[in-house]
Amino acid sequence: MTSQDIIVRSTSVLSIQSHVVHGYVGNKASTFPLQMLNWDVDVLNTVNFSNHTGYGSLKGDCASGxxxxxxxxxxxxxxxxxNAILTGYVHGFDTLDAVGKICTDVKDRAESANKEVLxxxxxxxxxxxxxxxxxDVIPxxxxxxxxxxxxxxxxxxxELxxxxxxxxxxxxxxxxxxxIFHEKYSVKHIVLSSLFAESFEDLEGGQETIYCCVSSIHLPEKLVLFKIEKISGYFTGVGDMFSALLLDRVTKTGDIIVSVSEVLTIMKNVLTTTKNLGGVSGKIGNKNMKDCELRVIEFLTVQFL
Incomplete structure (x- = not known):
């Protein structure tokens, strides 16, 4: 068997998020992991910045709608x-309105051809x-x-x-x-990426515990909660990478609960790698902020070599 015999055609995704030259947030945190997972990623950048805002200064501009x-x-x-659309950070009303029109059109075009786009x-x-x-982006x-x-x-x-x-x-x-969310918007799955135990009257764990929560439109009264022990340190781009990996897993498994569980395990390993390589000293607005950047390359290199 040759390498040509085991080629698997990639799946295509339009990823509409922010772009930074340095660091790993938005499309920078999503594109490479998805490519490594056999996705053909078309990137549409909502901003083009030198770095993310946590550094306290940046250069660049925002895309208009x-x-x-x-x-x-x-x-x-x-x-x-x-085959899929992934949308993340959009800075303002005009641009977000355009993103909505773009994604709706992608879905409509697929439906007219009897195809599905996630x-x-x-x-x-x-x-x-x-x-x-x-x-004004909220409405x-x-x-x-x-x-x-x-x-x-x-x-x-x-955000919820x-x-x-x-x-x-x-x-x-x-x-x-x-x-309310399920009934009004008919969204199949809501995955709450972070619930803080300390802000709830009836969640165990206190300041050192966060939860990830999954709700499905088919079981709106049943919540699945994943208890997560905090990893000390400040990390950026976590939600962006989480959403990208979740898109991949849901597409391949068809099971939202299994998918979230697998992604949380991966994210724990990514954060542990980042922490071990210095990701605990960085703070918003100071020169050590770069230590908070996810060590995406180092983690994926270990996984795929």
Whole structure:
């Protein structure tokens, strides 16, 4: 048997996220892992920065909605088609509105050809009560979700609260928020990437524990919780890589629970690798911020060599 006999055709994905020249957030955290997992990744960048904002300074610019639509129209002209869409950080109203139009069109074109496209949307807006995009993106996300074309959403606790306009303080309020989300937007799966035990009245673990929660439209009253012990240190790009790997696993396994479990295991290993190589000393806004960058190359090199 030759190498030509075992070639497996890649699966295609349109990844619409931020881009940084240095570091691993947005498309930089997603593209290489997906390529290593046999995905053909088309990258559409919502921003083009020298580095992410955590460094305290950066150079570069943001793409306008008109620019993204122009690029997408070029892709349509050559009839590029996709098996999946991955959307992450979008900075403002105009650009997010364009992203919604692009993804809706990809889904509509596929449906007209009797094909399916999986859309995983990560509504990157903020964390732990801090909003780091323009406030007017919140209603745009709701409008996008109203199309009922999004298959999987991966918000954190704060982002879910913003989308349903409700505070979450206990498991009962969490179930209520998720039920509203499922019923209103018909999203198949909601994967809450982080719930902080200390902000809940009825979750064990305190400050040293976070949870990942999975809710499916078929079982809206049943939550699956994964308890995660915190790894000390500050890490960037974790959610971006998590969403990319989840897209891969769901596509291949068809099981959201199994997929989340496998991705959490991988992410633990990535963070452990990053910490072992110095990822505990970095802090937002200082010169050691680069130590917080995920060691994507080092981790994947070990896995695939």
């Amino acid at each position: 008109e620019q993204l639509l122009e690029i997408y129209n070029g892709l349509k002209q050559i009839n590029v088609q996709y 859309w995983l949307l990560d509504p990157v807006m903020g964390d732990e009560g801090v909003l780091y995009v323009e406030k 745009v996300y709701r409008t996008i979700l109203d199309t009922q074309k999004v298959d999987i959403v991966t918000p954190n606790q704060y 609260e913003l989308l349903v306009d409700q505070k979450i303080t206990c498991l009962q309020s969490l179930k209520k928020a998720l039920k």
